[in-house]
Amino acid sequence: MAERVGKNLWRLDIPLVGNPLKNLNSYLLTGPRSLLIDTGFRQGPCRAAMERQLEEIGVDRDRLDIFLTHLHSDHTGLAPELIRPGCRVYIGRVDGARLTAPDQEGRWRTIFTEYVRDGFSPEEMERLWDTNPAKVAAPPPWDGYTFLEDGDVLTYGESRLRCVLTPGHTPGYLCLYDEESRRLFCGDHVLFHITPNICRWDGVEDSLGDYLRSLERVKSLEVTELLPAHRSETGDLCRRAEELAAHHARRIENAWETVRRRPGLTAYEIAGHMAWSIRCRSWEDFPLTQKFFAVGEALAHLDYLEARGRVERRERAGKWTYHALTGNTNIL
Ligand SMILES: [Zn+2]
Known part of the structure; x- marks a missing residue:
């Protein structure tokens, strides 16, 4: 069920069946034009939960844009099928370029x-x-994404949301920061109870070094409300960023x-x-x-x-x- 977590803000609980992550938190900012942040896998249970909760909230689907924090399929899988004509799906340029690279099959073959x-x-x-699931529940080939850069600002109702480039979990990861409300939509960059997976990426020399620098970057933001993409736990950004850095130092x-x-x-x-x-x-x-x-x-x-x-x-x-x-x- 969708949970109201702010005046014009909802958390949608999307189940990730059989996956140790358990669930995805999609966030929905409602207003004259609404913004959905992350979507779930391209799988039946995610689709059903998303459609049901959008319906419950009564959002106008013809005025609904989507923002994707990063390219992982539990965040992007449903985006192309949820979007209506005239609406936008935003993603960071670096992750977006990987998502729309023409030969996805060949890319996976190289990784394998x-x-x-x-x-x-x-x-x-x-x-x-x-x-x-990273491969089989990914979005279908689609070239309708609108690419964003570090520092770009999206305005939805009273919310001015600034893109903060935080590479590491993926090479072109974007958090969304609302300076006025001191709210950070951090996706998988900072998680509680579980630790974000940091893996090697082709074409990236040192993704863990990038990630540790990106943790430092978000610590410099004033944040009182942190909205992560998995599980129901949240907490203090600086303390958790330090715990995550210490975790990697041990690893x-x-x-x-x-x-x-x-x-x-x-x-x-x-x-x-x-x-x-x-x-x-x-x-x-x-x-x-x-x-x-x-x-x-x-x-x-x-x-x-x-x-x-x-x-x-x-x-x-x-x-x-x-x-x-x-x-x-x-x-x-
Ligand atoms: Zn992820």
């Missing part, structure tokens, strides 16, 4: 080939081809220790030695989709160490393996 080089078996990646150390003690492992094997909060007895028991995200996250931490000259990659029998560089002990 790279993951085999990072230690997955070809059979595991074949199984993921038809089951990874960086964890990855570094693993490489130092066990030289020559792939990212897949390193991920198997890192500590994860998922309830599984062993790495072998991880659901395959979760392994995919865990290896992506291990790679982001290894890229961070590599960018700082603490580890190096070597090729062995078609796989990338990691080695600690001696003489460097100050990892942060």
Whole structure:
């Protein structure tokens, strides 16, 4: 059910069935023209919950625009089918360019080939081809997006919403900041109870370094109301940003220790030695989709160490393996 969380602001609860994220919070700013922030997967349960709650609130669908914080399919999947003629779907330029790149199939094929080089078996990646929700519940090919840049302002009723570029979780991530009400729509940039997944992105040297800088950036904003995209918990922005930075500092150390003690492992094997909060007895028991995200996250931490000259990659029998560089002990 939609929950009113402000004068002209609603939180729509969109279930992510079978996904450990559990739900997506879509936010709706209502007025003469309304703005929906994030949409849910292109899947039946998301579609039904979204349609029902928009109906409950009674929003005029012909005057409803959509803002997408980032390209992930749990945020973007339904956008092209929800939008009516004459209305806009906004997304940051960098993420939007990735979403509309002509050869999506080829892009996924390249990612999957790279993951085999990072230690997955070809059979595991074949199984993921038809089951990874990041791929199968993504929006259909569509070129109607309106691209936004850092600092662009959207005005909806009394709300002036400024785009704040915060790369890391995705390369072109945008938060929306309402300075007047000190409200920040942070999407997945800051989450409570769970930590945002930070993975390697093609064409990005150090996504974790970018993310840590982006945490610093939002800490400089005056925020009294933080609106995250998953779960019902929220809280203090600065405190949570510091907790997230400390979490990654521990993970960086964890990855570094693993490489130092066990030289020559792939990212897949390193991920198997890192500590994860998922309830599984062993790495072998991880659901395959979760392994995919865990290896992506291990790679982001290894890229961070590599960018700082603490580890190096070597090729062995078609796989990338990691080695600690001696003489460097100050990892942060
Ligand atoms: Zn996301």
